[in-house]
Amino acid sequence: MSTDSPEGDNSKTRSAAVSEPAEGRRTPKSTPEPAGLAAFMESLGPAGRRYLLTLVVVTLVLAQPWMVLVRGSIRDELYSYAILIPAICVWLIRQRVPVLAGSGQPHRMAGVLLFAAATLCCSAGIAARRSGWISTETSWLTAQMGAWVLGVWGASAYHLGFPWMRRHAFAMAFLGFSIPVPTPLVESLEFGLQAASATASDWLFALSGTPYLRDGMAFWLPNIHILVAPECSGIRSTLVLLITGILGAHLLLRKPIHQLCIVLIILPLGVFRNAIRILTLTLLSVHVDPEIMNSALHRRGGPLFFAVSLVPLFALFWWFGRRERRSRAIH
Numbered sequence: 001m002s003t004d005s006p007e008g009d010n011s012k013t014r015s016a017a018v019s020e021p022a023e024g025r026r027t028p029k030s031t032p033e034p035a036g037l038a039a040f041m042e043s044l045g046p047a048g049r050r051y052l053l054t055l056v057v058v059t060l061v062l063a064q065p066w067m068v069l070v071r072g073s074i075r076d077e078l079y080s081y082a083i084l085i086p087a088i089c090v091w092l093i094r095q096r097v098p099v100l101a102g103s104g105q106p107h108r109m110a111g112v113l114l115f116a117a118a119t120l121c122c123s124a125g126i127a128a129r130r131s132g133w134i135s136t137e138t139s140w141l142t143a144q145m146g147a148w149v150l151g152v153w154g155a156s157a158y159h160l161g162f163p164w165m166r167r168h169a170f171a172m173a174f175l176g177f178s179i180p181v182p183t184p185l186v187e188s189l190e191f192g193l194q195a196a197s198a199t200a201s202d203w204l205f206a207l208s209g210t211p212y213l214r215d216g217m218a219f220w221l222p223n224i225h226i227l228v229a230p231e232c233s234g235i236r237s238t239l240v241l242l243i244t245g246i247l248g249a250h251l252l253l254r255k256p257i258h259q260l261c262i263v264l265i266i267l268p269l270g271v272f273r274n275a276i277r278i279l280t281l282t283l284l285s286v287h288v289d290p291e292i293m294n295s296a297l298h299r300r301g302g303p304l305f306f307a308v309s310l311v312p313l314f315a316l317f318w319w320f321g322r323r324e325r326r327s328r329a330i331h
Contacts, residue, residue: 047106051159058151062122065144068137069180078236079138079180081243082145086178088247092171111158118150142182149175170250177243186235193233193271200275201228208279210286224285226293228278237306238270241313248317258320265316273309277301 059066073080125143128134134143152175156165165172181189198217205212205219213220217228245266249259281301284292292298 047159051155054155054159055152058118058148058155062144062148062151065141065148068141069145072141072180078186078239079141080236081240082178082180085175085243089171089175092174093168096168105163106159106161107157110162111154111156114150114154114157118147118154121150122147136183138180138186139182139184141180145179149179174247174250181239190230190233190235193235193238193274194228194230196271197232197234197274197278198228200271201278204275204279205282208283210283219282221282221286224282224290224293226278226282232274232278234270234274234277234302237273237302237309238267241270241273241306241309242266244310245313248313252317253320254324255320258324261320262313262316265313269309269313273305276308277305280305 069079069083073083121143125134125140125147128143129140134140153165153172156172194217198214201219202214205214205221210221219226219228242263245262249262253259253262281292281298284297297304
């Protein structure tokens with residue numbers, strides 16, 4: 001005959017009492033981390049989100065110039081490189097700081113003044129085109145894209161402040177290359193490069209020993225007569241070479257004197273590239289086939305000679321970089 005022990009009942013009651021809270025306890029749900037675009041927008045902070053919204057508004061207001069710029073780049077015009085400049089600037093900024101939040105005290109007044117300058121630049125370009133003072137689309141586009149750059153600077157000052165702009169001064173200044181060169185300046189640069197290329201070609205012809213006569217921009221050689229036309233100035237490839245040199249000097253070199261030397265060598269290098277192209281095509285026409293001047297090498301050989309001009313530029317980068325590394329190792 002068995003009897004229930006009161007102590008056993010008490011222990012069961014205690015275990016039930018202990019287990020009850022354990023069964024009723026709920027694990028708090030963890031908030032899922034935002035991913036993708038939501039995470040990026042959250043990382044910007046309030047000021048960064050307002051900044052991006054302002055940039056979108058500025059770009060939408062000036063959407064027509066951007067459409068013209070994109071169409072021009074598709075037609076392979078002079079300023080086709082300009083559409084890549086904003087993307088490069090964004091990449092440069094992202095290399096220095098991953099987010100826009102916490103960028104310092106905004107400068108509202110400076111931002112308003114820059115917005116006013118952008119509005120004035122845009123209005124002046126429209127008025128000048130309607131009045132006939134600007135007769136080419138490129139000059140009008142210069143004013144409109146200048147207004148867009150001023151608007152970007154205004155948004156940067158208004159929302160993020162001058163400390164942030166100083167930290168990214170190179171990217172802010174580099175954005176200016178998205179402004180197409182106005183037509184009068186293009187014509188002046190073309191004439192200067194054309195004359196310099198003809199003079200450099202004169203020197204190379206003399207060194208080659210080929211008999212020739214020169215009259216201004218024209219050259220007479222055996223069985224062929226050539227004219228260094230404005231299209232032979234290489235202004236587009238020279239501008240691209242200049243942009244490449246400035247960007248490379250900023251990224252690869254630290255000493256200002258080395259950076260300055262890179263920038264100063266661009267123009268002579270562009271002229272020398274043009275002279276090499278003229279000499280090569282002319283000598284091939286004289287000694288190989290006169291139809292070379294009508295071949296694809298003449299009409300579409302620009303990228304090949306541009307690549308050749310990059311060789312001495314990269315060699316100069318390597319030499320300056322080596323000197324800087326040695327200097328840092330000594331000190």
